Amino acid sequence: MDGELCRMCGGDGRVGNALGRSTATCPSCHGSGRRSDTSSLFRDVTKTKSSHYSAADATPRGPRVPVTPEGTQLAAEVSACATLPEDAKTRLFAEIINHESTHGRCTKTFLKKIRKQTRLAQ
Numbered sequence: 771m772d773g774e775l776c777r778m779c780g781g782d783g784r785v786g787n788a789l790g791r792s793t794a795t796c797p798s799c800h801g802s803g804r805r806s807d808t809s810s811l812f813r814d815v816t817k818t819k820s821s822h823y824s825a826a827d828a829t830p831r832g833p834r835v836p837v838t839p840e841g842t843q844l845a846a847e848v849s850a851c852a853t854l855p856e857d858a859k860t861r862l863f864a865e866i867i868n869h870e871s872t873h874g875r876c877t878k879t880f881l882k883k884i885r886k887q888t889r890l891a892q
């Protein structure tokens with residue numbers, strides 16, 4: 771015999787109800803008849819929690835869109851430019867986001883520089 775027997779059902783995994791008409795799966799051992807199930811259940815809960823936290827930490831994402839009002843407006847102008855090729859727009863979006871992350875905002879010089887490119891394409 772391995773492990774200790776469940777105290778509630780005595781090891782058969784089933785308990786009779788008060789009227790004695792039927793048996794139900796033992797709520798303590800869930801039918802296994804073994805006491806060790808309780809401790810493994812607690813281990814599983816801990817494991818689930820820690821894997822949940824590590825999954826949350828594994829997905830850090832920086833901003834993929836402009837965050838300042840000027841940057842958002844500028845991105846909208848780039849996006850609205852019908853003649854600018856898609857890859858050029860992607861490059862300009864990346865430039866805006868990059869500029870924001872290094873300067874904390876869009877400088878007037880930078881706004882002019884980007885707007886010049888959208889005008890040239892028209």
Ligand SMILES: [Zn+2]
Nearest residue numbers: 776779796799
């Ligand atoms: Zn039991």
